[in-house]
Amino acid sequence: MAQTIAVIGGGAAGFFGAITCAQQNPENNVLLFEKTGKLLTKVLVSGGGRCNVTHHCFNPAELTRFYPRGGKQLKKPFQEFGALDTVNWFEKRGVKLKTEADGRMFPVTDNSETIANCLLREARNAGIEILTHTDIAEIKKLENNDFELRSAKGKTWQVNKILVTTGGQNKPESYEWLKALGHKIEKPVPSLFTFNVPDSYLKELMGISVPLAVVKISGQKLESEGPLLITHWGFSGPAVLRLSAWGARILNELNYHFNISINWVPDFTEETLRAELLSYKSLHGKKIISSNPFFGLPQRLWKVFTDQAGISADLRWLDISNKSLNKLLETLFRGTFEVKGKTTFKEEFVTCGGVALSEVNMQTMESRHVKGLYFAGEVLDIDGLTGGFNFQAAWTTGFLAGKSMGREQ
Known part of the structure; x- marks a missing residue:
């Protein structure tokens, strides 16, 4: 019929x-x-x-x-x-x-x-x-x-x-x-959106990406890992898009204003990373820290991380203080950024x-x-x-x- x-x-x-x-x-x-x-x-x-x-x-x-x-x-x-x-x-x-x-x-x-x-x-x-x-x-x-x-x-x-x-x-x-x-x-x-971080110290590095990072929403049981892209407005890439999808309702309730922490070196624990850096220090103490990026991180990104840790452009590994080393570890493991809004691609x-x-x-x-x-x-x-x-x-x-x-x- x-x-x-x-x-x-x-x-x-x-x-x-x-x-x-x-x-x-x-x-x-x-x-x-x-x-x-x-x-x-x-x-x-x-x-x-x-x-x-x-x-x-x-x-x-x-x-x-x-x-x-x-x-x-x-x-x-x-x-x-x-x-x-x-x-x-x-x-x-x-x-x-x-x-x-x-x-x-x-x-x-x-x-x-x-x-x-x-x-x-x-x-x-x-x-x-x-x-x-x-x-x-x-x-x-x-x-x-x-x-x-x-x-x-x-x-x-x-x-x-x-x-x-x-x-x-x-x-x-x-x-x-x-x-x-x-x-x-x-x-x-909205779901599947990028994070706007207007005060990010990484904005000048737009276009740089890392193949694996872990992004967490502070104060929430929300985290995601995957490729991460730095943009002129904040962060994008699969790690951020997945996080925005799983957290769509929570992030809407927060009015898209929250803090994130980024682990740029998720293949390491804090202990194994510290051991790795100290070993490098003992073997290559005369090398300039900011000129020799670790873990496959892009040179420009590594330089910004060392700047954040207060490491001067000409500081050698043998001269690094425990305070600067701890700050570098903190930047690599728990870089904190304030998200103020989102961007959705039509x-x-x-x-x-x-x-x-x-x-x-x-x-x-x-x-x-x-x-x-x-x-x-x-x-x-x-x-x-x-x-x-x-x-x-x-x-x-x-x-x-x-x-x-x-x-x-």
């Missing part, structure tokens, strides 16, 4: 849900609404225009560990459609993916248009009607269990089922139309919050409150770390919703 199904939102989850639904039953009439004139915007800009499609983590239980919100609830969905299924889906449609050293997966073309064009082609072949510049402002449940959609311009459509894939919104009022249908909305707050913007997962059947993505209403993608209270995880959640939830909606009534 043919159904008319509406998909609201022309992003990754919307297209994947619409395509799956149309392919499940070719008789279905699938309408995809996008309020702007642009489709698949995040797909096109993600990964610097290369599109980080998914992550090379093919174990569903392992994959869930990369989601600060929604990981537990995604375990079964990932068993049905996980990262390997995504790879196979695209490859069956002529789009081969490759894996980079950090596990991120991209099209071999290194061009996000390859992914967008594949989705657009599949949608066209499946007979999906795409309506751009159409902002759905209201959903009304009718007595016969169908829905009436009303656009901001007053046009209406009657449909059997609806999939909402409007993405993460940073303003609570953007979810009012879903609250009106009886859904609980977890407060939206193309990488991810929201923590959205439709509460307790109100959604995670096997079908159908609302537990409103029969025939489905959700997928970042409109849900699901968010992942950088590395292809947010797209994977979009493909998975879109697939489950599309498959469920496509079945006969």
Whole structure:
């Protein structure tokens, strides 16, 4: 039996849900609404225009560990459609993916248009009607269990089922139309952002990075390790982005004003590092401290650290005092910085919050409150770390919703 199904939102989850639904039953009439004139915007800009499609983590239980919100609830969905299924889906449609050293997966073309064009082609072949510049402002449940959609311009459509894939919104009022249908909305707050440190003594070193550092939020049980990048506004890189994701709600409550400590040499303990430096002192006492960086740290960064420890530019190792040595150790192990604000990159913007997962059947993505209403993608209270995880959640939830909606009534 043919159904008319509406998909609201022309992003990754919307297209994947619409395509799956149309392919499940070719008789279905699938309408995809996008309020702007642009489709698949995040797909096109993600990964610097290369599109980080998914992550090379093919174990569903392992994959869930990369989601600060929604990981537990995604375990079964990932068993049905996980990262390997995504790879196979695209490859069956002529789009081969490759894996980079950090596990991120991209099209071999290194061009996000390859992914967008594949989705657009599949949608066209499946007979999906795409309506751009159409902002759905209201959903009304009718007595016969169908829905009436009303656009901001007053046009209406009657449909059997609806999939909402409007993405993460940073303003609570953007979810009012879903609250009106009886859904609980977890407060939206930013995730995946960098730290602004206006008074940082490292600002002049913008562009310098270290391959491994541990960043901790003072007074909280929050820490993250990984590559760290010094920027002209503060700090970025995977260590900071992961910390911002896991601490999204706490850092929002702190109004993005807090202290961090950075361990620049996490491969050492304080004792082993002290022993290492004292050994070097006894063997190479005549060497200038500030000119001979340790632990693979960039020369300019090491020089700033020695300056912070009060070590003069011409001081030799044999002349270093215990006080200066202790201060250098403190700088390396617990460099303290005051964070005053955040910076969010528009193309990488991810929201923590959205439709509460307790109100959604995670096997079908159908609302537990409103029969025939489905959700997928970042409109849900699901968010992942950088590395292809947010797209994977979009493909998975879109697939489950599309498959469920496509079945006969």
